[in-house]
Amino acid sequence: MKKVIGGLFLLSQIILAQDTWRGIPYPMNRWGVSIMGVKQTEKGNLTDASVSGEIVKGLKLNVNFLEPEDLKVDADVQIVKVDYFVLPFLNIYGIGGKLKANVKFNLGVPTISLPNLPSFPLKKSWTIEHKSEGKLYGGGALLAGEYNRIFSSIQYTYTRVEMEGDVATKSSEIGVGRIGYVIYRDEKLSITPYIGASYQKTDSSISGSIPGLEGVNYQFQMELEKITPSVGFFTNINNNFTIFVDYSFGDRDTIAIDLGYRF
Secondary structure (H helix, E strand, O other), rough: OOHHHHHOOOOOOOHHHOEEEEEEEEEOEEEEEEEEEEEEEEEEEEEEEEEEEEEEEOOOEEOOOOOOEEEEEEEEEEEEEEEEEEEOEEEEEEEEEEEEEEEEEEEEEEEEEOOOOOOOEOOOEEEEEEEEEEEEEEEEEEEEEEOOOOEEEEEEEEEEEEOOOEEEEEEEEEEEEEEEOEEEEEEOOEEEEEEEEEEEEEEEEEEEEOOOOEEEEEEEEEEEEEEEEEEEEEEEEOEEEEEEEEOOOOOOOEEEEEEEEEE
């Protein structure tokens, strides 16, 4: 039994040490760790919005927004990523980090409901702004290849976000496609600019209390499903250090900078 276990351990070390797979070389060292900073502004659609609670004891308030309009999220994110090349063209990774978010809701005109009274609309629309912090974690995979210096890749990332206090974002899925060209390469340096597009789907439930109205709470349902273009570049230095810069624009305006080390 010990021989079998020892053999399996040795086999795994041989596989991990391989520089090629069926004659195909790995593009760089197989393990990597990196830190990433992201600054993002995105716009989403509110699918449902309501406010409920007691203004004073025994007097209940219900507010429905029949036509909630939109929201805007400004976020600063710091991420640590660990990745591994399973095959020369397949990379898998896990991520974890923290974020700060400022969310602004444009709710439209509310309709007020009080006990034993008919509902009535207000003339002025409501806007709510909320700041919060939280953590995120997730993972994904990257398929990539190169032919005659033409580079292409497809990437999928799933992220779970947990905000502190009264804001809770459920999940986010992002798919990215890129195509680029290696404009420079020697033994110590390669530079690859690219263009691309990303598809993001986010399902969120956001709740909290209204400042100044103790016992009165709001709850919003938000969906974000957008395709946004992107540009950027990837640099590999001495097969150990990597620099990745990506800029997405449109309804999701994002700048991301990733600094990595491979071993």
